[in-house]
Amino acid sequence: MTDRALVVVRAGALTTVQDRGRPGYAHLGVPRSGALDPPAAELVNRLAGNPPDAAVLETTLSGCALRPRSAVTVAVGGAPCRVSVDGRPAAWAAPVRVPAGALLDVGPAVRGVRSYVAVSGGFAVDPVLGSRSTDLLSGLGPDPLTDGTVLPLGPEPDPVTAYPRVDVAPQPCPPDELVLRVTLGPRDDWFTAEAVRAFTTRAYRVSAAGNRIGLRTEGVALERARPGELPSEGMVLGAVQVPPDGRPVVFLADHPTTGGYPVIGVVRTADLPAAAQAVPGTPVRFVAVRRR
Amino acid sequence: MRALPVGDDALLIDVASGQDAEALHAELVRRRAEGLLSVREIVPAARTVLLDGLSDPGRLAAELTAADVPPAPARARDAVEIPVRYDGPDLAEVAAHWGVSPREAARIHAATEFRVAFCGFAPGFGYLTGLPSRYDVPRRATPRTAVPAGSVALAGPYTGVYPRSSPGGWQLIGTTDTVLWDHTRVPAALLAPGTRVRFVPEGRVGAV
Numbered sequence: 001m002t003d004r005a006l007v008v009v010r011a012g013a014l015t016t017v018q019d020r021g022r023p024g025y026a027h028l029g030v031p032r033s034g035a036l037d038p039p040a041a042e043l044v045n046r047l048a049g050n051p052p053d054a055a056v057l058e059t060t061l062s063g064c065a066l067r068p069r070s071a072v073t074v075a076v077g078g079a080p081c082r083v084s085v086d087g088r089p090a091a092w093a094a095p096v097r098v099p100a101g102a103l104l105d106v107g108p109a110v111r112g113v114r115s116y117v118a119v120s121g122g123f124a125v126d127p128v129l130g131s132r133s134t135d136l137l138s139g140l141g142p143d144p145l146t147d148g149t150v151l152p153l154g155p156e157p158d159p160v161t162a163y164p165r166v167d168v169a170p171q172p173c174p175p176d177e178l179v180l181r182v183t184l185g186p187r188d189d190w191f192t193a194e195a196v197r198a199f200t201t202r203a204y205r206v207s208a209a210g211n212r213i214g215l216r217t218e219g220v221a222l223e224r225a226r227p228g229e230l231p232s233e234g235m236v237l238g239a240v241q242v243p244p245d246g247r248p249v250v251f252l253a254d255h256p257t258t259g260g261y262p263v264i265g266v267v268r269t270a271d272l273p274a275a276a277q278a279v280p281g282t283p284v285r286f287v288a289v290r291r292r
Numbered sequence: 293m294r295a296l297p298v299g300d301d302a303l304l305i306d307v308a309s310g311q312d313a314e315a316l317h318a319e320l321v322r323r324r325a326e327g328l329l330s331v332r333e334i335v336p337a338a339r340t341v342l343l344d345g346l347s348d349p350g351r352l353a354a355e356l357t358a359a360d361v362p363p364a365p366a367r368a369r370d371a372v373e374i375p376v377r378y379d380g381p382d383l384a385e386v387a388a389h390w391g392v393s394p395r396e397a398a399r400i401h402a403a404t405e406f407r408v409a410f411c412g413f414a415p416g417f418g419y420l421t422g423l424p425s426r427y428d429v430p431r432r433a434t435p436r437t438a439v440p441a442g443s444v445a446l447a448g449p450y451t452g453v454y455p456r457s458s459p460g461g462w463q464l465i466g467t468t469d470t471v472l473w474d475h476t477r478v479p480a481a482l483l484a485p486g487t488r489v490r491f492v493p494e495g496r497v498g499a500v
Contacts, residue, residue: 024332024333025415026342027484028416029416186298231340232412235342258410258412
């Protein structure tokens, strides 16, 4: 029996295993999945001495608590939160040594939505199509954590050959206002000129109904210039789809690979990590930019 | 053919028909296999092909709209055979829509050579074309909350097989035990865009 494992003591509202996802299978209907805030996931891996693509945990608002069976180095980043080991405060966004059997508590997000937890060796659940990510749209990868789940860990990184570790790292603050740069199209011509103007000038808010599939917004409904249905077409990460209620939805990592609602614009990939950390109620502005 | 830019590194190629989309998809897959095209995803759909992860979408857009696309190759490899029992709860309704008996509807379906036009909805779910347009059927007015895995179903111009149990609004005409998706298998998906498919009747047609 190996002790390279940890027990989930408190799973939190929604905690999943994530890595860089499984791009390259969209033609089979497989979403890309992966961490919603990839820079945060890479950073906690660096802090824990892991390669940047090792599997980490992604929490949602309420954190989680874990008990490793052997001594490990952990790092918590992304959404700021309190971290403790056996009740004693520990550092956030820095490497923390957790003894075997000790309780690591990752508190609720103080700001932002998703905290990331890297453990030295990475989470060694079985990969599906090359990725350990949980895909909530199609159910690929491990199930979301539940209390009592035992997660296997990879071998402790060899200090000689391990990735160079960093001891502390600055991280962007979750946004008070989410500014999303968008390039218009491919289906902006399905909307009235007034709707396109409203989309890029009016204030929206992050809706509580969002998830790993999409960031939903509330605000002025965007009116279509033409009736009818668009035949299903391929969708990209960051696509802003407008369902019949007229409220823009920004597609995140678990988005469907094809869709039938028109895409008015596409958010720059670099702006999506902030979108993943925007709490419900955060003001959103879509700013039209020219294609690079 | 129109090439619509999508974000900074993708193109949506809009074509006139499903057949054109299949031909363009086959051509793009061929170019990638020959090292002439560097792209992360090639996603065919009903009337479009999406190219995602391009380094220079503008140049490719100009090149593609200037190029002639040969028709999709007819016989790339043998057809996948899917044994089916034509016992679906909507077979009679589909047959009535076609103006034939359930037995004849099953015969028509089994005599058709299908091709996977594109995938979507769920991993391993293929949209199969091949039935003449006079056999198009509407979706059910009220979708079912749970369609069993292995259901062979029709909607619009398409036939599909549910890889796993899920909600669905397609008309169920039959059942298969064939596993459409198994992530431990290589390839995981039995049906990929361009795959030819035949349904082979098993047992008594119309048996319930």
